Amino acid sequence: MPIVTPTLAAIVFGAGAVSGGLGALLGIGGGIFLVPFLNLVLNLPFTAAAAISLTTVIATSSAVSAGRTGKQLINLRLGMLLEVATVAGSLLGGVTAQFLAQSTLQKLFGIVAAVVAIVMVSRIGRRNVILDPSAHPGVLGGRFYDEESGGVVTYRVKRLPVALFASFLAGDVSSLLGIGGGVIKVPALNAWCGVPLRAAAATSAFMIGVTATGGAVIYYGRGQLMPSLAAAAVLGVQVGSWSGLRIGDKASVNWLKLLMAAVLVFMSALMFIHSRA
Amino acid sequence: MVKNDNSRLDRAIGRVLNVGVAASSACLAVGLGLSMFGATAGAASLMLNAGLVILMATPVGRVVVSVSEYAFERDWAFVVLTTIVLLELVGSLLAAVRLG
Numbered sequence: 001m002p003i004v005t006p007t008l009a010a011i012v013f014g015a016g017a018v019s020g021g022l023g024a025l026l027g028i029g030g031g032i033f034l035v036p037f038l039n040l041v042l043n044l045p046f047t048a049a050a051a052i053s054l055t056t057v058i059a060t061s062s063a064v065s066a067g068r069t070g071k072q073l074i075n076l077r078l079g080m081l082l083e084v085a086t087v088a089g090s091l092l093g094g095v096t097a098q099f100l101a102q103s104t105l106q107k108l109f110g111i112v113a114a115v116v117a118i119v120m121v122s123r124i125g126r127r128n129v130i131l132d133p134s135a136h137p138g139v140l141g142g143r144f145y146d147e148e149s150g151g152v153v154t155y156r157v158k159r160l161p162v163a164l165f166a167s168f169l170a171g172d173v174s175s176l177l178g179i180g181g182g183v184i185k186v187p188a189l190n191a192w193c194g195v196p197l198r199a200a201a202a203t204s205a206f207m208i209g210v211t212a213t214g215g216a217v218i219y220y221g222r223g224q225l226m227p228s229l230a231a232a233a234v235l236g237v238q239v240g241s242w243s244g245l246r247i248g249d250k251a252s253v254n255w256l257k258l259l260m261a262a263v264l265v266f267m268s269a270l271m272f273i274h275s276r277a
Numbered sequence: 278m279v280k281n282d283n284s285r286l287d288r289a290i291g292r293v294l295n296v297g298v299a300a301s302s303a304c305l306a307v308g309l310g311l312s313m314f315g316a317t318a319g320a321a322s323l324m325l326n327a328g329l330v331i332l333m334a335t336p337v338g339r340v341v342v343s344v345s346e347y348a349f350e351r352d353w354a355f356v357v358l359t360t361i362v363l364l365e366l367v368g369s370l371l372a373a374v375r376l377g
Binding site for chain 1 (some may be wrong): 284286287288290291294297298299302305306308309312313321322325326329330332333335336337339340343355358359361362363365366368369370372373374
């Protein structure tokens with residue numbers, strides 16, 4: 001374990017701010033940047049990187065969701081239903097890891113991320129929102145004020161089993177790779193389950209805290225979490241999520257989809273590079 | 278719209294998250310300051326660990342509040358769902374204690 005200097009703490013603070021910003025904009029915890037950054041750039045052991053990442057994901061989830069309550073953007077019912085699958089997935093994460101070689105897993109995720117990036121780009125210009133304010137959202141759907149549409153929009157949830165499966169997979173990946181899994185949930189909810197991107201991102205941001213807690217307590221219990229670096233990252237999250245929330249509700253949905261696709265391409269490339277190393 | 282309007286639950290969750298974020302950030306900021314510039318390693322470690330425990334307890338607290346709010350609304354399906362999530366979290370907590 002390296003010695004924590006003020007410079008190192010400041011760098012980790014900055015990385016935490018990026019994660020918090022991504023959380024507010026895209027509903028992801030930023031772990032897919034944070035883990036490789038801490039592991040490869042700052043040379044922390046993988047377990048230490050994953051442990052800091054998971055605490056950052058919790059902080060992002062709590063900070064972003066706290067700043068959003070009262071706006072109806074978080075779909076609480078859908079979120080709590082999917083949490084059952086996602087937390088089960090994160091509990092089983094360790095079990096799945098036993099059956100698959102690390103490089104196989106990485107290649108698999110590289111392919112999945114690339115496919116999802118293409119799906120995301122194909123969603124540009126297509127929206128899930130129903131502009132008719134009298135439309136009924138159904139049991140799990142919702143309504144929220146959409147600045148881009150200039151009014152209250154409605155949406156219905158389709159293909160619930162797909163959403164449940166994606167959440168299970170996201171939880172599974174979470175324990176394995178030290179990420180929140182939003183990068184899987186948000187595109188799945190948006191592309192296949194009828195949830196508008198902003199609502200999908202807000203609901204994912206809400207869920208990832210619970211997903212990451214399962215893994216984080218285990219790393220913490222094993223003494224693999226470096227408290228001062230985790231603190232620096234968590235404080236960075238506060239700054240990043242604050243800024244992200246201020247931009248997020250005004251940014252155009254197409255721009256957000258492009259940003260999400262870029263994140264996925266980055267993740268895919270990273271996974272392939274790792275699987276060869 | 279009544280069915281999808283969880284404004285009471287929304288406020289309760291908002292309170293838990295706000296308090297958790299504020300308390301953990303305050304502890305972590307003080308702890309980080311002490312560990313960087315102070316000489317008292319014990320106090321720094323105490324504050325840092327307090328901050329981290331509060332941070333990890335916040336999502337659990339949020340689930341607990343959800344269970345009780347759904348029970349208050351007599352929405353039994355969601356009482357069951359949120360209770361399952363809570364049990365899953367307790368499961369990983371037990372795993373952490375055993376492995377630690």
